[in-house]
Amino acid sequence: MRLPAIKVYRAFRAFDHMPDGDCERYVRRVRANAGAAHAVGPLVAAFVIALAWFIGWPFAATVLPLSRYIPLPDSAEMQFILLVATGALAVGVGSLIIRDGLMYEALRRELARTDCRKCGQSLLGVPISRIGVDPDPAKSFIKCPECGRKFCLLDIGLAPHDLVPLEQRHLPKDLATIRRRVGA
Numbered sequence: 390m391r392l393p394a395i396k397v398y399r400a401f402r403a404f405d406h407m408p409d410g411d412c413e414r415y416v417r418r419v420r421a422n423a424g425a426a427h428a429v430g431p432l433v434a435a436f437v438i439a440l441a442w443f444i445g446w447p448f449a450a451t452v453l454p455l456s457r458y459i460p461l462p463d464s465a466e467m468q469f470i471l472l473v474a475t476g477a478l479a480v481g482v483g484s485l486i487i488r489d490g491l492m493y494e495a496l497r498r499e500l501a502r503t504d505c506r507k508c509g510q511s512l513l514g515v516p517i518s519r520i521g522v523d524p525d526p527a528k529s530f531i532k533c534p535e536c537g538r539k540f541c542l543l544d545i546g547l548a549p550h551d552l553v554p555l556e557q558r559h560l561p562k563d564l565a566t567i568r569r570r571v572g573a
């Protein structure tokens with residue numbers, strides 16, 4: 390695993406050849422499908438951290454000689470300002486870490502959907518063989534180029550468009566013009 394600098398999706402090699410705009414569109418789609426946990430998780434984290442911080446530190450200060458271990462200001466007002474400032478920082482950073490952690494996990498799961506169920510090789514871009522001309526997932530099959538295992542798309546919950554390589558999924562910016570020109 391590579392550590393993402395700022396953008397979570399840059400932790401995955403699958404996005405290496407995609408510009409930020411396309412990655413962010415992909416991330417937005419994954420987030421929209423990820424369910425309530427992604428929206429609620431960072432808020433819950435913020436609430437729990439705030440609770441722990443603003444109750445934990447004042448409590449610790451009553452039972453421990455904190456000023457012996459931490460350089461604290463002498464006045465109660467300054468100690469209160471320090472508590473609020475560090476608490477806000479902890480809440481902000483903590484909820485961002487939870488948000489990015491949830492997004493990392495959602496992206497990992499989404500990318501793993503198109504991996505071979507037997508050996509883990511990516512099946513993106515692997516040609517699909519069909520029985521008949523219908524693009525029916527029940528009659529569409531794919532063979533892992535690594536281990537040779539054959540899968541029916543319906544059985545592994547994939548549609549043909551799921552297997553299009555990520556870098557080929559973006560739409561040209563002038564799609565509306567192209568459509569008008571060809572009369573589509």
Ligand SMILES: [Zn+2]
Binds near residue numbers: 538
């Ligand atoms: Zn395989």
